[in-house]
Amino acid sequence: MVFSSSIFLWLFLPVVLVLYYLAQERWRNVLLLAASLFFYAWGEPVYILLMVVSILINYMFGCIMERTEGGTKKKFWLITAVVLNLGMLGVFKYAGFAVDSINSIAGTEVLPHVEIALPIGISFYTFQALSYVIDVYRREVKGQKNIISLALYISFFPQLIAGPIVKYHDINEQLGSRQCTAEKFYKGVQRFIWGLGKKMIFANTLAGAADMIFGLTTAELGFGTAWAGIICYSLQIYYDFSGYSDMAIGLGKMFGFEFKENFNYPYVSKSIREFWRRWHISLSTWFKEYLYIPLGGSRKGNGRTYINLFIVFFCTGLWHGASWNFVIWGMFHGVLLVIERLFLGRLLDKNPVKIVNHIYVILMVIVGWVFFRAEDLSYALGYLQAMVSFGKETFLGAGVFVTPYILTCIAGAVLMSGVLRGRIERFVRAHINQKVIDVSEVILCVFILGTAAVMLGSGAYNPFIYFRF
Numbered sequence: 001m002v003f004s005s006s007i008f009l010w011l012f013l014p015v016v017l018v019l020y021y022l023a024q025e026r027w028r029n030v031l032l033l034a035a036s037l038f039f040y041a042w043g044e045p046v047y048i049l050l051m052v053v054s055i056l057i058n059y060m061f062g063c064i065m066e067r068t069e070g071g072t073k074k075k076f077w078l079i080t081a082v083v084l085n086l087g088m089l090g091v092f093k094y095a096g097f098a099v100d101s102i103n104s105i106a107g108t109e110v111l112p113h114v115e116i117a118l119p120i121g122i123s124f125y126t127f128q129a130l131s132y133v134i135d136v137y138r139r140e141v142k143g144q145k146n147i148i149s150l151a152l153y154i155s156f157f158p159q160l161i162a163g164p165i166v167k168y169h170d171i172n173e174q175l176g177s178r179q180c181t182a183e184k185f186y187k188g189v190q191r192f193i194w195g196l197g198k199k200m201i202f203a204n205t206l207a208g209a210a211d212m213i214f215g216l217t218t219a220e221l222g223f224g225t226a227w228a229g230i231i232c233y234s235l236q237i238y239y240d241f242s243g244y245s246d247m248a249i250g251l252g253k254m255f256g257f258e259f260k261e262n263f264n265y266p267y268v269s270k271s272i273r274e275f276w277r278r279w280h281i282s283l284s285t286w287f288k289e290y291l292y293i294p295l296g297g298s299r300k301g302n303g304r305t306y307i308n309l310f311i312v313f314f315c316t317g318l319w320h321g322a323s324w325n326f327v328i329w330g331m332f333h334g335v336l337l338v339i340e341r342l343f344l345g346r347l348l349d350k351n352p353v354k355i356v357n358h359i360y361v362i363l364m365v366i367v368g369w370v371f372f373r374a375e376d377l378s379y380a381l382g383y384l385q386a387m388v389s390f391g392k393e394t395f396l397g398a399g400v401f402v403t404p405y406i407l408t409c410i411a412g413a414v415l416m417s418g419v420l421r422g423r424i425e426r427f428v429r430a431h432i433n434q435k436v437i438d439v440s441e442v443i444l445c446v447f448i449l450g451t452a453a454v455m456l457g458s459g460a461y462n463p464f465i466y467f468r469f
Contacts, residue, residue, distance in 0.1 A: 128154055
């Protein structure tokens with residue numbers, strides 16, 4: 001079950017909301033847990049057992065570490081918990097990739113091919129479970145005695161499938177007590193509808209053109225077609241994933257939870273460092289808190305800092321998928337961050353013509369997205385070659401795929417991605433009455449919801465990109 005589906009919008013969500021607000025406060029977590037398990041079982045009836053096992057394992061280790069004093073014994077329990085969590089993730093997500101890589105290196109089938117279906121959302125809920133046991137080990141929080149609360153934290157349906165990754169120490173108090181106000185509920189509905197619009201109007205529309213172009217062979221790609229495809233995909237993945245995050249944050253508010261932001265207009269960044277402070281914030285801060293800093297961060301000299309960055313971005317790429325393309329994408333960003341630390345960052349900071357910084361970031365991010373989107377490395381390299389084959393085709397050749405409607409969508413998506421949004425908002429706040437703004441926001445939400453309903457009714461639907469991670 002996904003947020004941008006009729007069954008969720010018109011049946012599941014209304015029923016859960018009504019039952020939640022009718023229930024006594026002490027039963028609300030039980031209700032949300034039941035709803036979350038049902039939500040997950042709707043699409044993964046078998047792998048719901050895997051999630052339950054994850055909950056039980058982490059609950060047990062949290063209780064053990066809570067009773068264990070610091071020292072070798074407590075570290076042993078933490079290592080065991082981490083190994084079990086990563087072990088489950090490794091078996092279901094990376095076993096086939098590891099076997100295929102070994103066979104490829106050996107040049108023969110040393111190991112039999114392994115094909116295991118990937119449980120939806122396993123990367124997200126595994127990282128949340130790891131956050132819990134590590135926070136308990138560090139004494140940042142107490143071990144959760146109420147298994148319902150811990151189970152809800154790991155399985156809560158708004159951010160279960162595609163994030164944001166919620167760290168336990170950010171939400172543990174809300175699991176026990178939270179405020180549900182009319183204002184928060186209204187803001188939640190508004191944020192959810194805004195995210196739905198991002199997904200249905202922008203992401204789905206751009207996905208059509210991107211999928212068609214990336215479905216071509218590299219021999220069929222020309223200069224204009226290749227650029228049109230990767231521009232559409234760059235906007236698609238932003239609106240798809242940030243739209244999901246908006247919907248998750250909005251749903252959280254409806255039930256009284258406050259989740260941290262996951263995106264902050266990343267395409268306005270003036271450096272790759274800034275890009276990663278704005279893109280998938282919950283993942284980058286997770287790796288910073290639970291991997292980069294424990295490795296030593298930037299406290300042990302430049303050489304060690306660069307190694308730590310490479311490790312983090314190798315893991316970031318691998319987290320996204322069992323493919324060398326994702327690893328290359330992660331390492332590509334790692335290399336850029338090292339270069340910025342070496343010298344480029346100082347040049348970017350001193351550069352008075354900031355548009356040059358923006359162009360640099362956009363170009364580097366777009367090149368990275370080619371590896372992220374391509375099915376394999378050879379296709380990615382062929383695609384990049386088409387992007388610099390200036391004489392092969394003009395931008396007019398892309399007109400077969402990029403219709404006037406999609407061009408309009410691209411223009412709107414670019415404007416809403418932060419390029420001019422800040423200036424537009426400041427102008428509106430300065431020149432238009434707040435009551436008019438409030439009424440306009442309601443009208444806009446009604447329009448977005450109606451448009452999304454029409455698109456759903458016409459069968460215009462595709463799953464969220466991050467579902468496969």
